[in-house]
Amino acid sequence: MKINLVSRAHDFARERLGGISRIFAVDATAGNGHDTAFLAELAGTSGKVVAFDVQSEALEATRARLAKNGLGGNVELFLCGHEKMAETLGSEWHGNVNAVFFNLGYLPKGDHAITTLPETTLRALDAAWEMLAPGGFISLTVYTRHAGGFEESAQIADWLGKMRARAEILTCGEHNPVEPWWAGVVK
Numbered sequence: 001m002k003i004n005l006v007s008r009a010h011d012f013a014r015e016r017l018g019g020i021s022r023i024f025a026v027d028a029t030a031g032n033g034h035d036t037a038f039l040a041e042l043a044g045t046s047g048k049v050v051a052f053d054v055q056s057e058a059l060e061a062t063r064a065r066l067a068k069n070g071l072g073g074n075v076e077l078f079l080c081g082h083e084k085m086a087e088t089l090g091s092e093w094h095g096n097v098n099a100v101f102f103n104l105g106y107l108p109k110g111d112h113a114i115t116t117l118p119e120t121t122l123r124a125l126d127a128a129w130e131m132l133a134p135g136g137f138i139s140l141t142v143y144t145r146h147a148g149g150f151e152e153s154a155q156i157a158d159w160l161g162k163m164r165a166r167a168e169i170l171t172c173g174e175h176n177p178v179e180p181w182w183a184g185v186v187k
């Protein structure tokens with residue numbers, strides 16, 4: 001049976017974020033805005049969401065999805081690489097972030113040559129980890145089949161290996177290296 005990794009990530013977030021009165025969430029890869037909209041809904045009017053993408057096309061799609069769903073009042077979008085999240089976000093975010101979503105790879109229906117890259121993804125993961133509140137988490141959905149995807153997946157698996165001493169790590173699908181997989185990394 002194929003596991004729906006997006007649902008896995010969203011279920012995990014619902015479980016972990018339920019009961020938090022003021023949610024601070026980061027969507028590190030806005031793409032078509034599914035995760036941003038999901039986080040915006042969870043955060044409600046008391047919380048805040050920021051989303052990053054390097055393509056204006058992605059941010060336009062995200063903005064449109066938010067508007068269509070009556071969301072967005074609590075969301076700020078950045079046309080900027082996620083590896084710059086620490087210097088981009090103000091002091092209220094540092095140490096207070098409850099969730100950081102990464103959904104790696106390329107923009108579906110966009111330019112498949114523009115993908116997340118191992119070096120910047122790893123920098124962003126380190127930055128995200130530093131910004132998390134205690135109990136906060138990183139949700140990582142990793143794809144392997146596009147150009148460079150396998151290398152990125154392998155480097156993330158190494159990063160998770162190093163994090164095991166400090167983080168609670170849950171994975172789904174990682175045992176099959178050619179299929180997409182998911183990890184939750186809890187501080």
Ligand SMILES: C[S@@+](CC[C@H](N)C(=O)[O-])C[C@H]1O[C@@H](n2cnc3c(N)ncnc32)[C@H](O)[C@@H]1O
Nearest residue numbers: 029030031032033034035053081082103107116
């Ligand atoms: C699989 S899509 C994300 C899907 C999205 N989460 C959704 O719900 O629709 C991956 C996105 O990562 C973006 N991306 C690539 N490199 C990036 C970087 N350094 N920082 C932020 N986003 C990046 C791509 O432009 C693409 O839109």
